[in-house]
Amino acid sequence: MTKEVFEKYIATRIWAKNYDEGVPPEVQIKPEPLFSYLDRQAAERGSATAYVYFGNKISFKTVGDHSDRVAAALKEWGLGKGDVVALYLPNTPAFPIIYYGALKIGAVVSPMNPMYTPREVAYQAKDAGARVIFVADVLYKNVEEADKMHKFDRVVVVEVAEYMPAFIKPLAKRRLKPPKIPYGGRIVSYKSLLSHKATSYRAAVDPREDLAALMYTGGTTGVPKGAEITHGNISSNLQQLKPLYEVVKRRRGEQQLVMMGVLPWYHIYGQVTVMHYGIFDGATVVVVPRPDIEQIMKLIQKYKAHVLHGVPTLYNMIINHPKARQYKLSSLAFCISGAAPLPVEVAKKFEQLTGAVLREGYGLTETAVVTHVNPLYGKAKAGSIGLPIPSTYAAVADPDKPILLPPGQVGEIVISGPQVFKGYHNRPEENAQAFFECCGLRWFRTGDMGYMDEEGYFYIVDRKKDMIKYKGYSVFSREIEEVLYQHPCVKEAAVIGVPHPEAGEIPKAFIVLREECKGKVTPEDIIKWTEDKLAHYKRPRAVEFRDELPKSAVGKILKRELRAEELRKLQESAAKA
Template identity: 40%
Template sequence: MVATSWPTDRWPEGVAADVDTSEYEKPLFNVIDEAARDYPNQVYTIFNDGTRTYAQVKDTADRIANFLASAGIRKGDRVAIFLPNLPQYPAIFHGILKAGGVCVTCNPLYTASELNYQLNDSGARMVFCMDHPQFYPTAMEAVKNTSVENVVYCNIKSYLPKVKAILGSLLKKIPQAESHDPSHHSFDDIVAAARPEPPQVSIDPAEDLALIIYTGGTTGKPKGAALTHVNFYYDLKALEEWGRLVHEKGGKPEKLRKGGFHTYLGVLPWYHSFGLTVCMLSAAGSGSKMICVPDPRAGNPPFSEVLKAVQKYKATVMPAVPTIFVAFTNHPDIDKYDLTSLMGCFSGGAPLPPEVCKQFEAKTGAVIFEGYGLSETAPVVSSNPTDRDARKIGTIGLPLPGTDIKIVDLEIGQSELPQGEDGELAVSGPQVMQGYWNRPEENQAVFRQLNGRRYFLTGDIAHIDENGFIVITDRKKDMILVGGFNVYPRDIEDILYQHPKVQLVAVVGVPDDKSGEAVKAFIQVKPGEQVSEQEIRDFCKQNMAGYKRPKFIDFRDDIPVSPVGKVLRRVLRDEEMDQKSE
């Protein structure tokens, strides 16, 4: 693909149309090796004032690889990471890859049965978990009846400044499990005993897997997206080419400066591809600092600790999901914090309501650029230009350099539709996964050959507008059919977000005798505010067509969101179905 072939006159100035294959056809662990070579003494991770340099993280990754090889991990073996955003995470991640292993990243909030499913499905032989009264026992239970042979537990004590570690131990504030299975390994012990000499493993970056990331399982059991080294390395290089920020007042947009100029806020979980690629790996790719945030909701009121971290460590780059931006703008103490260090914020994972974007930028001065991706695409597929003048709010931007997108028919996904017409978004590029792990029938359902190229059917309904920007209309499965009219939940949600008292909203379709389906809106009101059902109905009457207006309105204290921050429409929809069946 070349920039001129995409139907737009808004391609960002200076951005190449493609990425040189020599830039990304490498083992993914080259990211940490090259950062340690170029910026050995530059701080990489920041955690409760404790820091680790790139040279230190590489040294630890090499030791972990050495340990894994001695424990019998061979090329292609799966190793699970069941951790929040701890400073050990990058070294563990790269250490597994250096040993030739395949990372299986797991949600640390999973129950034992959910984790057990992933360990069994992936065939993981080892798991890294946190030394913690909740996480460690969960892992202990989850490894039963699996292929897991070794468990390594990680304690945060050794990653704290010495004074904090001593005080934490004395006051018993450092979390740890009540007891440990004697057959399990302490992370600190294995790192101390191993040599910084990874095994020599031959990696084919385009064919060998780097990760198996499990999708949310909205249509059944979670599926493992099997991703290669190239999938992630390409995405890093494409984002590096795409990203432009104004680094000084009055300056022109330029590529992100390297070698410690930037500080990334690790508020997204790294077990998810969005946080992994756009924060943990991107920070290393530019030799930047990164703030480890295991729990973004920490503090009283919630999210206070992350606001303190932005102010204290002068975070400049924040990849986040819309619910994080909502939490910031509605925090009762936001005006007490200096957040002006923030320069660029990448929004993804869910549609960004324009009103949320407007409010966040007004309060922080940062620029938000919305993009789009999936677990199956490592994850970024498209992005808005990264400056205010070129972006188009309410769209997911343009394809990344080297990525091609088509809008195809909703029935079989084989015919390309004209510009402006809604259809299923299909993507082709070096970031598209190898396929679902051990799911040949699923792969057959989601891949198509179009004009000699392999495309992945995303399940999202979209069109390309008159300026060449891609507009997501909605998830195919979320579309509501009201009396023959197609109603897209995002349409209604975007309007409801404009109401000054609405904090979070989710819209689903529910069965209706008259119209087949009806619209139901779940609304979480901003703290301290009150709003009546009639007020919402009047607002809807003024702002949307009759068939779109919610027939049912349900006020909730909390609307369910995933650990990544996506509003979980399916949970609300399932609740409705359960009530109907009773």
């Protein structure tokens, strides 16, 4: 790309002319420590409802006070700036309370997927250097096993029923059946932390440099690694998103928003757009610990929710639910879909059902989180991930060279902006591959191949990184392959994503068995063997045995040939149908 073309399409933000009215191309960003937002809400709007959990309303004052007590306990245990605290919890009010309590003493939070196995918990904890883990009571046994592989200083057990109304707690415990917890020594209850005297201590935090979170992702390759997210990264993204929310408020005449907390908070998408944004903007969040479509619709109707963030699967399940038209969902003002391509028909039917706008957006863990979104009320283009948000530069680059490409040309989507993460934790070689300098800016390579049209709308056409999108989850084939190679009968293994009408893609493993195992092991045996080693969404959904796998001249397994074979099968099947 020539300097002239860059200046026309990038430096002048050609996309800004298509923004909704009132959305500026540049936001005057003031990065702040994240805990300052909670302190502000607790002081200025303390009695306002921060969270609704099974009907129980928790105020900002309570959230602030309880996080101060958690901070006091962590500080008493000797934790401080830079120490890592792991969260292994579903969505509950305790999640943000603990998160912000850790931030107040300068600690770094590393959330974990509640579906992780003990092996996965131990891997992340060890790589992150987590000293303390907060775990839901129903998941305690997994941490008990993980603790044998990575010894924690403290294990804090959080009852999922905590913060539920008193009359629901006994029912919840009977239904969830948490194991008996051996409290004592290193094993303590979350409830006991709340008896600590609240501290007013706040660590001295440089938002641009100091980490708020270590978010684990596959990055540009397949092995999970920690993305170093600063306070400033998240703070900036919240301020970049605010003009979009303000458009909705003005259009609906709302002072404060009610948001649905459906997306999991261990994931950067739900964490930033809902959990952090709710505290930043003083919104009420209806907490949903486990997605249940009818329950979600009931809660939208009951609390007159304005905002719903989700993945395409969620919206598809709502429009296809037999009781969808029995609920009043007209309070919804806007909904955003991310993590996977949004089918045009799904968006159309959802908008017809609810009257809300449903727009596709885009972001990554490494960009904490949003970089693109389609205009809410302006020109939205089907199939596009939308326009770069305010104060964000986006471009398309040569996948192998530090060169930006002109509009219409396919390359790797790259991002530059204050929300772009610091780098991968202890991965200097991958950081060198992930970033490059061009035209006076530092660009992050997303790993997604796409193009920008003449109006500044971006489109994704393929993925550079070897990643599978299963029901909105990011599944990395290399991690599955490493587990498969541990099986005594597996000689070679390759995993690819195969298109699936409901899941988006499913992980399929192609395996060459050792000679002594042929005829003695079935595909079902392999799948079952992975059950205690991989979270359920990572497990291969199909296994095919081969005598050999396609390879290049240097012996590299050619996954593109396997993908081509599967696509041909699907096309032939469709033609016969």
